[in-house]
Amino acid sequence: MSExxxxxxxxxxxxxxxxxxxxxxxxxxxxIMGAATLEVSHYRIAPEDVPQECARLDAAIQTVYTDLxxxxxxxxxxxxxxxxxxxxxxxxxxxxxMLAEQTKEIIASxxxxxxxxxxxxxxxxxxxxxxxxxxxxxxRVADVNQVIERVIRVLSGTATSMIPxxxxxxxxxxxxxxAHDISPADMIKLRGSRFAAFVTDLGGATSHTxxxxxxxxxxxxxxxxxxxxxxxxxxxxxxxxxAGVVIVNPSPLVLSEYQKKQExxxxxxxxxxxxxxxxxxxxxxxxxxxxxxxxLPHEADEAMELGADGIGLFRSEFLFMGRSTLPDEEEQYExxxxxxxxxxxxxxxxxxxxxxxxxxxxxxxxxxxxxxLGLRAxxxxxxxxxxxxxxxxxxxxxxxxGKLRILIPMLSHMHExxxxxxxxxxxxxxxxxxxxxxxENIELGAMVEIPAIAIAIEPFLKxxxxxxxxxxxxxxxxxxxDRVDNEVSDLYDPLHPAVLRLISQTIQAGExxxxxxxxxxxxxxxxxxxxxxxxxxxxxxxxxxxxxLDVKKLVRxxxxxxxxxxxxxxxxxxxxxxxxxxxx
Numbered sequence: 001m002s003e004x005x006x007x008x009x010x011x012x013x014x015x016x017x018x019x020x021x022x023x024x025x026x027x028x029x030x031x032i033m034g035a036a037t038l039e040v041s042h043y044r045i046a047p048e049d050v051p052q053e054c055a056r057l058d059a060a061i062q063t064v065y066t067d068l069x070x071x072x073x074x075x076x077x078x079x080x081x082x083x084x085x086x087x088x089x090x091x092x093x094x095x096x097x098m099l100a101e102q103t104k105e106i107i108a109s110x111x112x113x114x115x116x117x118x119x120x121x122x123x124x125x126x127x128x129x130x131x132x133x134x135x136x137x138x139x140r141v142a143d144v145n146q147v148i149e150r151v152i153r154v155l156s157g158t159a160t161s162m163i164p165x166x167x168x169x170x171x172x173x174x175x176x177x178x179a180h181d182i183s184p185a186d187m188i189k190l191r192g193s194r195f196a197a198f199v200t201d202l203g204g205a206t207s208h209t210x211x212x213x214x215x216x217x218x219x220x221x222x223x224x225x226x227x228x229x230x231x232x233x234x235x236x237x238x239x240x241x242x243a244g245v246v247i248v249n250p251s252p253l254v255l256s257e258y259q260k261k262q263e264x265x266x267x268x269x270x271x272x273x274x275x276x277x278x279x280x281x282x283x284x285x286x287x288x289x290x291x292x293x294x295x296l297p298h299e300a301d302e303a304m305e306l307g308a309d310g311i312g313l314f315r316s317e318f319l320f321m322g323r324s325t326l327p328d329e330e331e332q333y334e335x336x337x338x339x340x341x342x343x344x345x346x347x348x349x350x351x352x353x354x355x356x357x358x359x360x361x362x363x364x365x366x367x368x369x370x371x372x373l374g375l376r377a378x379x380x381x382x383x384x385x386x387x388x389x390x391x392x393x394x395x396x397x398x399x400x401x402g403k404l405r406i407l408i409p410m411l412s413h414m415h416e417x418x419x420x421x422x423x424x425x426x427x428x429x430x431x432x433x434x435x436x437x438x439x440e441n442i443e444l445g446a447m448v449e450i451p452a453i454a455i456a457i458e459p460f461l462k463x464x465x466x467x468x469x470x471x472x473x474x475x476x477x478x479x480x481x482d483r484v485d486n487e488v489s490d491l492y493d494p495l496h497p498a499v500l501r502l503i504s505q506t507i508q509a510g511e512x513x514x515x516x517x518x519x520x521x522x523x524x525x526x527x528x529x530x531x532x533x534x535x536x537x538x539x540x541x542x543x544x545x546x547x548x549l550d551v552k553k554l555v556r557x558x559x560x561x562x563x564x565x566x567x568x569x570x571x572x573x574x575x576x577x578x579x580x581x582x583x584x
Contacts, residue, residue: 023546033179046111178227220239291308407446475494
């Protein structure tokens with residue numbers, strides 16, 4: 001929302017806030033991309049024209065599918081590796097028979113023209129996506145909207161994308177793309193142009209704009225609401241990707257201040273890169289593992305480039321999302337093998353499918369009284385043994401290529417752990433019968449994200465090789481706060497003493513049992529929590545690759561013994577944890 005503004009149609013000064021999803025500062029001129037909305041023709045057709053209108057829809061869908069396939073085929077070698085999978089998702093969405101069939105049903109039953117029927121179907125899908133618990137799945141509505149928009153543009157005879165004119169000269173050597181949203185296909189067409197940042201009305205931390213911006217190390221602020229309609233071409237913008245702030249037409253004083261910030265940030269990043277291969281060792285000699293969280297196989301390349309000690313979390317569900325057919329064993333085997341080969345002798349932790357009860361794998365919503373507490377993660381996998389066996393077989397086969405660790409999400413009962421181990425043994429026996437080999441030293445771990453397992457961790461540790469604390473859900477379940485509900489989001493507190501005590505107890509139990517304990521939730525990658533987690537005894541962090549260098553710098557300038565003493569006292573006596581008061 002706009003915090004301060006003058007006449008927005010002159011030389012306005014506005015400060016707007018969104019969600020910073022890729023760090024850094026950018027200063028440049030706005031280039032407006034596309035229209036915020038499509039003007040869709042609305043008219044009814046005669047019943048005898050229904051077959052012709054359905055054929056027109058089919059032809060438009062085929063045109064978009066062919067265009068996307070051509071883009072994928074001609075992807076340049078230096079294109080961000082994340083774009084190919086995202087473009088594939090779009091091609092799968094547009095070719096999904098359900099999209100065409102349900103739209104044709106609207107054409108036939110309501111006698112809507114194809115454009116109107118398709119936009120109506122888009123709204124139905126958007127409503128279904130909006131109630132889904134999982135943030136990544138909710139944000140896939142943007143992919144659906146972009147695909148539908150491309151088809152409507154073909155139906156209406158306009159261009160399939162609205163790329164801005166980048167040919168005119170700008171006052172400074174940078175451009176900031178301002179858009180309602182940016183599709184993967186449009187991102188490819190932008191790659192050859194000068195740009196310093198992305199700013200969009202829509203999107204969140206897991207939107208494709210955020211994923212690509214992080215991979216390109218370009219600052220980005222998303223979820224800004226209506227910046228596309230408030231900013232004009234050539235407006236001067238400052239983008240602060242860390243604070244999630246965009247300043248429109250800043251004063252000379254503010255501009256000078258941010259130019260200095262930008263220079264300092266660039267210098268700091270250059271210095272951090274120089275230390276990327278140095279070990280993360282504290283001042284008192286404690287070795288800390290800094291690993292990477294990834295969603296797509298090729299992100300392992302970035303993790304290696306930035307000196308990650310391994311992959312602490314590969315979210316395998318990203319292989320399953322946004323598609324009409326599930327990945328078979330061979331496709332999964334190739335994905336897992338790629339990561340293991342890329343990381344060489346470094347450990348790779350792959351989480352088994354973590355999907356919730358508020359949706360099925362083909363994206364159809366289901367009824368659940370409380371999706372966060374329903375049939376999700378390991379519960380879902382154990383209820384779908386064929387699906388689970390396919391994934392386990394692919395994981396086991398891939399294990400010959402590196403150091404595999406299998407991570408089970410949302411474990412809460414010992415019988416679930418025993419069932420998982422039995423499923424793994426059954427998969428092994430099948431592979432042996434078929435002549436397939438698998439690694440001998442595969443480790444099995446569990447996510448600690450439900451208070452029950454954190455409180456009673458000792459029995460679980462006897463049957464596990466390691467555990468990984470998922471702070472996002474642990475905080476949600478401990479505080480009874482839906483972390484995606486804006487009305488209570490201010491109560492979502494990583495520093496709540498109850499949360500920190502659960503983390504501390506889990507780490508201490510792991511130390512006593514001689515088992516590794518990691519944190520792979522958002523807290524691990526937030527520099528402001530680094531010294532706190534070190535003081536709780538944590539020696540294994542896992543985060544987005546772009547966060548590794550900042551956390552490493554703090555690790556190398558911290559004294560863990562001093563931190564542990566300070567934080568233990570605060571946990572025992574403080575009503576709330578104040579990082580500033582503790583000097584953290």
